[in-house]
Amino acid sequence: MGRHRRGQPREITVGELVAALQQFDPKLRVRLAVQPRLPQEHRIGPVAEADGLVWIGEAGHCGYAPDEAAESLGWR
Template identity: 70%
Template sequence: MGRHRRGARREVTVADLIDELSRFDPNLEVRLAVQPRLPQEHLVGAVAEADGMVWIGEGGQQGYAPDEVGEQLGWR
């Protein structure tokens, strides 16, 4: 999700995100991983619609993500 086969970025839609998340246990907590070289763990904040898009706010850094996160996201 978020990249074409050749590595070019693409826009992610609400439907893409719902489809991707539907694979997981709905009781699991959600975090954002940012900064591929040293993944940080951030809470998900408020969600809003503006300017024809859905925005997911960042709810604060919680520390650093485990090494497995970078591997699973294809960052390593």
């Protein structure tokens, strides 16, 4: 996951996402981090398929993501 060698964001597949999530405790809550320069956290909402893609809906802004999250994502 992440960026490929040219620095462009790369899309991941459902299988890659599932594999990445399987390394964590299944009881942990999930947040979506956005805006690398000023990381914010959002709740994950509904998941659906449309136009040959799986869409993960956003279910509300929670605040700013902690520095630890930004560092773990490679944003700092």
